[in-house]
Amino acid sequence: MSVVDRMAASAGVPTGFYTLVKREILRYVRRPRNTFVPPFITNVLYFSVFGVVLGDRVGEIIGVPYILFILPGLVVLGAVSNAFENASFSIFHGRWNEYIDETLTSPLSYAGMVWAYLLSSALRGVLVGTLISVLGVVIIGGLYQSVPVAQPLFLVAFMLVITLLFASLGIVGGLVAEDFDDLTMMNQFLLRPLVFFGAVFYSLGDLPPLLRDISLLNPMVYMVNGVRYGFLGVAEVDPLTSLAVLSGGAAVVVGLDIALFKRGYGLTD
Amino acid sequence: MSGPALEIRELKKEYEDVTALDGVSLTVPEGSFFGLLGPNGAGKTTFINILVGLVRKSGGTARVFGHDVEADYQEARNAIGLAPQEFNVDRFFPIREVLEHKAGYHGIPAHEARQRADEVLKQVGIYDKRDTRFDWLSGGMKRRFLLARALITDPDLLILDEPSAGVDVQLRRDLWDLVTELNEQGTTILLTTHYIEEAERLCDEVAILDSGSVRAVATPEELKGRGADRIVVELRSTPTEVPALLAGDDRVESVDLNGHKLEVTAREGGLVAPELVRELDRAGLEIVDLEIARTSLEEIFVEMTRTAERDATPDERASDAVDEDEPAEEQPVAPDGGRSEAVDR
Known part of the structure; x- marks a missing residue:
């Protein structure tokens, strides 16, 4: 029995719920080549190409060097895509190989199952986001200036909410998918366009008014601006509004996840 | 626990235009060794999957030790240990950890789960494979593991869905000895099987299920008495x-x-x-x-299910299409070409 097991038991965490969370976390922690190395490499490339090579040509945006401007967006991109991918893959792979039956035939409540998948997936998003942040601190700090964390509470709150939101969307994806191609499609045709039009690489102020208004329909804009506010203390969208919108969205999708599990959508015949 | 191990009333399951279960009523007494016999497509696996929550019933009621399988699903599922036909096992972890997880889901603390995992692995004779992942086990070992997984939670009702399918004689006899011992210790056992000899040898009572309907419920001796x-x-x-x-x-x-x-x-x-x-x-x-x-139970079984087939309505015959041994439709193919854990994200 590990120290963590003992702490969970003494904190009164239900054993069934704790076991599922532990199983889900161990699955990705034991496979860093699949879970942590790819975002590390990808972000070294992003920082190198967009920050170092092209950054000097772009100059400053909203008063900060371009490489620092894109850091929050890259953190959001890594965090939400990993939270989404973890939840969707775990659910779908379990359905595909039918080992999700081990969970479904257990006495865990449906809400307990959903929260276990959510928290473990959100944690993966937070871990990857932290990894990218540390990478940013090292690269930007070494080449330009130290990376500030102007609003740490906002940063933590946004990281938790956005990873939870995308983990909950990932559960829907994992339940709806009928093939591995469906998961790839969701990533390529939904997640990536949202990210690239989500003010990760540019300022909303650089857009014409119509496109700026349309951009406000993209939840990624609120996420990127929220995390940017956490790091830099500046944002183009009110951070409290962003937090409220994202929290509301997360609550709705988590409710949907639980309803789908109760109904057995994609899980039972 | 309260009431019989299983109390099933007018249980129905319909898949669009196919009736898989057509008003099944059964009572399985606590502590009994109950056999569910039937040809492929009879509805045996559908019946079991309703009990454990993998299939949603279309009508009727099903209670496990008095707990409704939908309203009190947590209590009902906690009482059941299932060894299914399919190898639906977590491929990411060594088998000992898979067992620990299953025990944990049932509320068994980590230190006790490890101990129990080792016990059941020894009980089914694959303890030396405890650090191996499921995919690397032989067919017989896989079957043994499914039994270990069903036993890890010390269930009051042990459900064995075709446990002897594709296993050698030695394993079959080991399995029979083990489940007989468990039954003698008080565990209620529900066994589905094609092997009539198995039911005849092990079961106190059997139900013959065909095309989603119960054709007979009796002791093997009573059933044999009905034949010439x-x-x-x-x-x-x-x-x-x-x-x-x-x-x-x-x-x-x-x-x-x-x-x-x-x-x-x-x-x-x-x-x-x-x-x-x-x-x-x-x-x-x-x-x-x-x-x-003497007439054999097998002859009675064949006679009863043949008679049923002759009398069946077209709808009932269509339910044979829902065959638990055959996939209902073409399965999509993983990028790794199969259902392996090589796909990892």
């Missing part, structure tokens, strides 16, 4: 005609003479034989040999 036995009497000399024997005994179905062998087909052959011997003696026919071939 064959009494073959070898005579010293060949009679010139079939003697008029056992007239008026409604248990007798036929009397045939084949050379110097007399063949009598009758229910309760063991009781009919002495009377037959007396009548042959009175008729002056000397007996050289007498043999009673």
Whole structure:
């Protein structure tokens, strides 16, 4: 029995719920080549190409060097895509190989199952986001200036909410998918366009008014601006509004996840 | 626990235009060894999957030790250990950890889960493979592991869905010994099987399920009593005609003479034989040999399910399409070309 097991038991965490969370976390922690190395490499490339090579040509945006401007967006991109991918893959792979039956035939409540998948997936998003942040601190700090964390509470709150939101969307994806191609499609045709039009690489102020208004329909804009506010203390969208919108969205999708599990959508015949 | 192990009333399952279960009613007493026999597509796996929450019923009620499988699903599922036909096992972890996880889901603390995992692995004889992942086990070991996983939670109701399918004789006998012992210790066992010998040997009571309906519920002996036995009497000399024997005994179905062998087909052959011997003696026919071939449960099973097939409506016959041994539709293919854990994200 590990120290963590003992702490969970003494904190009164239900054993069934704790076991599922532990199983889900161990699955990705034991496979860093699949879970942590790819975002590390990808972000070294992003920082190198967009920050170092092209950054000097772009100059400053909203008063900060371009490489620092894109850091929050890259953190959001890594965090939400990993939270989404973890939840969707775990659910779908379990359905595909039918080992999700081990969970479904257990006495865990449906809400307990959903929260276990959510928290473990959100944690993966937070871990990857932290990894990218540390990478940013090292690269930007070494080449330009130290990376500030102007609003740490906002940063933590946004990281938790956005990873939870995308983990909950990932559960829907994992339940709806009928093939591995469906998961790839969701990533390529939904997640990536949202990210690239989500003010990760540019300022909303650089857009014409119509496109700026349309951009406000993209939840990624609120996420990127929220995390940017956490790091830099500046944002183009009110951070409290962003937090409220994202929290509301997360609550709705988590409710949907639980309803789908109760109904057995994609899980039972 | 309260009530019988299983109390099933008018249980129905419909898949669009196919009826998989058509009003099944059954009671399985606590502590019994109950067999569910039926051909492929009879609805056995659908029935079991409703109990554990993998299939949603269309109608009727199902209770496990008094707990409704939908309203009280947590209590119902906690009472059940299932060894399914499919190898639906977590491929990411060594089998000992898979067992620990399963135990944990049922609320068993980590230190106790490890201990129990080791116990059940020893019980089914694959303890030395504890650090191996499921994919690397042989077919027989996989089957043993499924039993270990069902036992890890110390269930009150152990459900074995075709446990002997594709296993060798030794494993089958080991399995029989193990489940018999568990049953003697008080575990209720529900066994589905194609192997009639298995049901005959192990079960207190069996239900014959066919095309989604229960055709009979009885002890194996009672069921065999419903079939006709064959009494073959070898005579010293060949009679010139079939003697008029056992007239008026409604248990007798036929009397045939084949050379110097007399063949009598009758229910309760063991009781009919002495009377037959007396009548042959009175008729002056000397007996050289007498043999009673008892009807087998298998013959009864085949007869009952054949009769049912003849009587079935087109809808019932369509339910055979829902065959638990065959995939209902083409399965999509993973990028790794199969259902392996090589796909990892």
